[in-house]
Amino acid sequence: MARRREPSGRTAATAARARSREAAVRAPHSRNAGGAEDVQPAEGATPVPAAPVACKQRIAGPPPPRVNRHKKRATWFRARVAWPLREAPRSRLAAERRRAEATLPSAPAGFVWSQAGPVNIGGRCTSVTCDPTDSDRVWIGSAGGGVWRSTDGGRSWAFSWPVRAPLEIGSLAIDPSNPATLYCGTGEANLSVDSYPGEGVYRSTNGGRTWRSWARSARAGVPQRIGAIAVDPFDSRHVLVGGIGFGRVSTDNDFGGLYRTINGGGTWQRATFVSANNYWCHAVVFDPTVRDRVFATFTGPGARSGIYRSLDGGVTWTQLTSGLPAGARMGRTALAIAPSDSNTIYAIAADMASGRADHVLGVFRSRNGGARWTNIAGQHFAEERQMSYNCTIAVHPQDPGHVICGGVDLHVTRDAGATWRLASKWDAERGTARYAHADHHKVVMPVGSPGVVYVANDGGMDRSADGGRTWENRSNGLAVNMFYDIDVAQTDPTFYGGGAQDNGTLVTTTGVADAFRELAGGDGGWMVIDPTESGHLYASSQYGTMYRFRNGRARDVSPPFRPADSGNMWMVYIAIDPNNTDTVFTGNQRVYRTTNDGVTWNVLTPVLDGSPISAIEVAAADSRAVYVGTENGGLFRSLDGGATWSANLAGPDLPGVMITRIDTHPANAKDVYLSAANFGNSHVFRSADGGVSWTDIDRGKLPDVPHHALLIRPDAPAELYVSNDAGVFLTRNGGTTWRNVTSNLPPVMVVDLAYQANTKTLLAATYGRSIWSVTLR
Numbered sequence: 001m002a003r004r005r006e007p008s009g010r011t012a013a014t015a016a017r018a019r020s021r022e023a024a025v026r027a028p029h030s031r032n033a034g035g036a037e038d039v040q041p042a043e044g045a046t047p048v049p050a051a052p053v054a055c056k057q058r059i060a061g062p063p064p065p066r067v068n069r070h071k072k073r074a075t076w077f078r079a080r081v082a083w084p085l086r087e088a089p090r091s092r093l094a095a096e097r098r099r100a101e102a103t104l105p106s107a108p109a110g111f112v113w114s115q116a117g118p119v120n121i122g123g124r125c126t127s128v129t130c131d132p133t134d135s136d137r138v139w140i141g142s143a144g145g146g147v148w149r150s151t152d153g154g155r156s157w158a159f160s161w162p163v164r165a166p167l168e169i170g171s172l173a174i175d176p177s178n179p180a181t182l183y184c185g186t187g188e189a190n191l192s193v194d195s196y197p198g199e200g201v202y203r204s205t206n207g208g209r210t211w212r213s214w215a216r217s218a219r220a221g222v223p224q225r226i227g228a229i230a231v232d233p234f235d236s237r238h239v240l241v242g243g244i245g246f247g248r249v250s251t252d253n254d255f256g257g258l259y260r261t262i263n264g265g266g267t268w269q270r271a272t273f274v275s276a277n278n279y280w281c282h283a284v285v286f287d288p289t290v291r292d293r294v295f296a297t298f299t300g301p302g303a304r305s306g307i308y309r310s311l312d313g314g315v316t317w318t319q320l321t322s323g324l325p326a327g328a329r330m331g332r333t334a335l336a337i338a339p340s341d342s343n344t345i346y347a348i349a350a351d352m353a354s355g356r357a358d359h360v361l362g363v364f365r366s367r368n369g370g371a372r373w374t375n376i377a378g379q380h381f382a383e384e385r386q387m388s389y390n391c392t393i394a395v396h397p398q399d400p401g402h403v404i405c406g407g408v409d410l411h412v413t414r415d416a417g418a419t420w421r422l423a424s425k426w427d428a429e430r431g432t433a434r435y436a437h438a439d440h441h442k443v444v445m446p447v448g449s450p451g452v453v454y455v456a457n458d459g460g461m462d463r464s465a466d467g468g469r470t471w472e473n474r475s476n477g478l479a480v481n482m483f484y485d486i487d488v489a490q491t492d493p494t495f496y497g498g499g500a501q502d503n504g505t506l507v508t509t510t511g512v513a514d515a516f517r518e519l520a521g522g523d524g525g526w527m528v529i530d531p532t533e534s535g536h537l538y539a540s541s542q543y544g545t546m547y548r549f550r551n552g553r554a555r556d557v558s559p560p561f562r563p564a565d566s567g568n569m570w571m572v573y574i575a576i577d578p579n580n581t582d583t584v585f586t587g588n589q590r591v592y593r594t595t596n597d598g599v600t601w602n603v604l605t606p607v608l609d610g611s612p613i614s615a616i617e618v619a620a621a622d623s624r625a626v627y628v629g630t631e632n633g634g635l636f637r638s639l640d641g642g643a644t645w646s647a648n649l650a651g652p653d654l655p656g657v658m659i660t661r662i663d664t665h666p667a668n669a670k671d672v673y674l675s676a677a678n679f680g681n682s683h684v685f686r687s688a689d690g691g692v693s694w695t696d697i698d699r700g701k702l703p704d705v706p707h708h709a710l711l712i713r714p715d716a717p718a719e720l721y722v723s724n725d726a727g728v729f730l731t732r733n734g735g736t737t738w739r740n741v742t743s744n745l746p747p748v749m750v751v752d753l754a755y756q757a758n759t760k761t762l763l764a765a766t767y768g769r770s771i772w773s774v775t776l777r
C-alpha cells in the first residue's frame with residue numbers, strides 16, 4: 001500500500017470490525033500482542049501516548065562478539081547504494097547532481113520547500129568545538145546535516161554551512177592562536193556504511209559564519225572521511241589532518257592516513273611511515289606547551305597500529321609501545337592531552353582481537369609524555385561496546401586526573417582512573433539528569449569554563465555544567481535527523497513523522513517543526529498511519545519490533561519472525577490495506593499478514609528469494625492485488641489478497657537490485673510503478689499489466705544514483721514524484737519528460753515521500769536534514 005493515499009472508502013463492516021477490535025485490545029490476548037496497554041492518551045487532535053515505547057533495551061553483561069565493526073544497518077545501506085561494492089564514490093554522486101541541474105527543467109516559480117522539523121530533537125552529530133575565550137560559542141558538525149553555530153552554549157542553533165558543500169561532517173578544529181579561524185573535515189569517519197564521504201577540508205576565518213573549500217580531496221589528496229584535524233599552537237600554517245578510506249573505489253583514490261601542510265594548505269604531504277598503501281589515522285593532537293611534539297593514532301590493521309609520537313612537528317614518528325598492548329590488538333583509539341600538564345596523556349582504544357572486536361581494549365595513561373603507559377580501565381568498561389563507531393576522550397582543563405570517556409555511554413574518573421563512574425545512561429528517561437543520548441563521538445571540556453562539558457552524539461549535543469555529574473540536552477534548533485521513512489495522517493494534516501536513526505519514531509501532532517516528540521524508541525523504522533483514522537498507526541524499530549497505537553494506547557504486535565528467515569533484515573516494511581485497515585502486511589524473507597490489527601499474524605509465503613522484503617504495495621483500487629519487492633530485486637505478486645503468490649516476476653527488464661518502493665495507480669491496480677536502488681542502472685519502471693512486463697521510464701534521464709521512494713499523487717495521478725540521493729524529480733507524462741523539483745532542498749539523501757491530500761502538501765524525509773514540505777498546486 002502507498003502510505004500516503006486516501007482509501008477508496010471505509011465500509012460499515014470495517015467500522016464494525018474496528019469496534020470489535022477495540023474490545024479485543026482491552027481483553028487478554030494471545031502471542032505477539034505483548035501484554036499491557038500503554039499510558040492514557042495525550043491531549044490534542046491525534047492522541048499518542050504521553051511517554052514513548054521503549055524499543056531498545058540495555059544488554060546485561062558483556063557485549064556479545066561481533067563478526068565485523070559495522071553496525072547492523074550497514075548491510076541495509078549497502079544493499080541500497082553500492083552493491084556489490086562497499087559504497088559508491090563521492091565524485092559520481094556530485095557529478096550526477098550537476099548533470100540533473102544542467103539537463104532537466106527546474107521547479108516552477110514558487111516551488112519552495114520549507115523545513116518541517118523536527119528542530120527540537122537532535123540527530124547524529126560527529127564533532128564539536130568551542131571558542132577557548134568564550135565557551136558559549138560552540139560549533140557542531142553533523143553526520144549528514146552540515147555545520148551549526150551557537151552563541152549561547154547550545155540553547156539555540158543557526159545553520160552555518162555553504163549551500164552546495166557536502167553535509168557529511170567528520171571533524172571540527174579551531175586555531176588556538178586565532179579563534180576566528182575554524183577548520184572542518186568533511187566526510188564522516190565513524191566506520192559504518194552510512195558514514196558517507198565528503199570532499200576535503202573547509203575553512204572559516206570569521207567564526208564559522210562563512211566557509212570556503214581549503215583542501216579539496218581531489219586536488220590536495222586528503223581523505224574523503226576526515227575524523228581528526230589539529231592546528232599547531234605555535235604555527236597556524238602548520239596543520240595535520242587524519243582520516244580513513246577504503247582504497248580505490250571506481251575512479252576515486254579513496255585513501256586514509258595522516259596528511260600535513262606547513263604552508264597554510266598550499267601543498268600537502270601524506271605520511272607513509274605506517275604504510276605507503278591504505279591505512280587509517282583516527283586522532284591527532286599537538287602538545288599545547290612543547291613545540292613540535294605531536295601524538296597520533298593509527299590502524300593498519302596489523303602490528304604497526306597504535307599510538308605514535310613525533311618530536312619534530314610530524315616529520316618523523318616513533319611507535320609508542322611501553323605498557324601498551326601489541327599493535328595488532330589496537331583498533332580505533334582516541335587521545336587527549338591534559339591542558340594543565342601536557343606530560344599527562346590519555347587514550348581509549350577499541351579491541352581488535354577475535355571475539356573482542358569493538359570492546360574496550362583499555363584506557364591508557366602516560367605521565368611522562370608517552371614514554372610509558374598504564375592501563376587504568378580496570379573492569380569498569382566490560383559492558384561498553386561499539387568502540388569503532390563511538391570513541392572519544394577529554395581531560396579537564398585544570399585537573400589532569402579528571403577524565404571523561406565516551407562510547408555508547410559516558411564514563412568519568414576524578415582520580416586518574418583509580419575509580420570510574422558511569423556518567424550517563426542512554427536508557428534513562430529523557431530530560432532527567434542522568435540521561436544523555438547514546439553513541440558519543442566527541443567530548444570537549446572547554447579551557448575557559450572548568451566544569452562545562454559538551455558531547456556530540458547520535459542525539460545531537462548534550463551539555464554538563466558540573467563536570468559530567470548531570471546532563472542537559474542542547475539540541476533545540478538542530479534540524480539534522482536522519483530519517484528512514486515518513487508518513488502523514490490523511491484525517492489530520494498536523495500529524496506526521498517517521499522513523500529516525502537512533503532516535504526512535506518521531507512525530508508532531510500539531511504540525512509545528514519544534515514540537516516533535518518520540519513515540520517509540522530504538523532505531524525508528526517504518527511508521528504507517530491508518531488513512532481513515534489518524535489515531536491508529538503502526539511504528540517499528542530494528543529487527544522487526546512493532547507497536548500498534550490506537551487512541552493513545554500502545555500494544556506490542558511484533559510478528560513472530562523466525563531468525564532463520566530474517567537474515568540481514570534491518571528495518572521491516574509495513575503496509576496497511578487502505579480499504580480494510582484491520583489488514584496489515586509486513587515481512588522478513590517471507591510475507592506476513594494480520595487481519596485483526598496485529599493480534600495474530602500468519603505467514604503467507606515461503607522464503608521468497610533469500611533476501612529481506614524491501615517494499616510492499618496493497619493496491620487502493622483493488623486490495624486483492626498485493627506487490628512485494630526484495631533487496632535482491634525480486635518482485636512477487638498476489639491477486640487474491642495474499643492467499644496465493646506468483647513466482648519471481650522481475651524478469652530481465654528490471655535491474656536485479658533492491659526494489660525500494662512500489663506504488664499503483666489509484667484507479668487501476670494493474671498500473672504499477674517501482675523504484676530501484678544502486679548506481680549503474682535505471683531506477684524507475686512501470687508495468688501496465690500488473691507486473692508481467694516492465695518499461696524503463698527513467699531511460700537515463702534521471703540521476704544515476706540510488707532511488708529511495710516514488711509517489712503517485714492521488715488527486716492528480718498523472719504526477720509521479722521520485723526521490724533519490726540527488727533530490728526530488730517529477731514527471732507528468734509517464735516518464736517521457738522529467739523535471740527537477742529539488743529546488744532549495746539541501747544536497748542530502750531524500751529517503752521517502754508522503755502526500756497529504758486535503759492540504760496538497762508533499763513531504764520529503766531526508767537522511768541528515770530532517771523533514772521538508774512544499775504545497776502543490
